[in-house]
Amino acid sequence: MSNENKKQQKNLFLTESTIKKIDQLKKDRKLSSHGAVIEYLVDSYFANESSQNQALLTEIDAIMYQHLQRIFEPITEDLKRVRVTSNVIDRNTQMMLEFWNHYFIMTDAKQLGSTDKYKTVPFEEAEELIKDRIAHNRQKKIDRETKRTLSDNQDS
Numbered sequence: 739m740s741n742e743n744k745k746q747q748k749n750l751f752l753t754e755s756t757i758k759k760i761d762q763l764k765k766d767r768k769l770s771s772h773g774a775v776i777e778y779l780v781d782s783y784f785a786n787e788s789s790q791n792q793a794l795l796t797e798i799d800a801i802m803y804q805h806l807q808r809i810f811e812p813i814t815e816d817l818k819r820v821r822v823t824s825n826v827i828d829r830n831t832q833m834m835l836e837f838w839n840h841y842f843i844m845t846d847a848k849q850l851g852s853t854d855k856y857k858t859v860p861f862e863e864a865e866e867l868i869k870d871r872i873a874h875n876r877q878k879k880i881d882r883e884t885k886r887t888l889s890d891n892q893d894s
Contacts, residue, residue, distance in 0.1 A: 745773070 763775045
């Protein structure tokens with residue numbers, strides 16, 4: 739018999755109502771002794787404790803999953819928009835490179851007249867147009883975010 743299974747005598751002081759409950763459990767569970775009842779209660783307690791902990795962990799996992807979904811949903815939508823925008827920009831950039839390469843071939847260009855050296859009036863107008871367009875789109879985004887935040891706060 740291993741030391742873990744070896745029985746040891748313990749003297750316990752119990753109230754009368756606890757003794758009656760132990761006697762009732764002994765009878766109901768057909769256990770051989772008061773010690774067997776106490777062993778049964780201790781084993782039941784730890785088995786129940788473990789299952790309650792597991793249930794609690796499962797519930798916490800579900801709550802965290804829902805919370806993370808609420809956090810990541812807007813981010814996922816923004817990432818989709820960024821991906822689509824990136825694809826459009828990449829396509830347009832590739833087309834522009836092809837057109838410029840064709841232009842340089844057709845005009846037999848020998849050097850690049852870069853904007854560091856010279857900016858034409860139409861180029862400056864294009865820069866200003868793009869700067870204004872970016873500012874306008876940025877303002878629209880801020881307005882959408884403000885509107886979303888206000889509606890979220892009203893829903894709370």
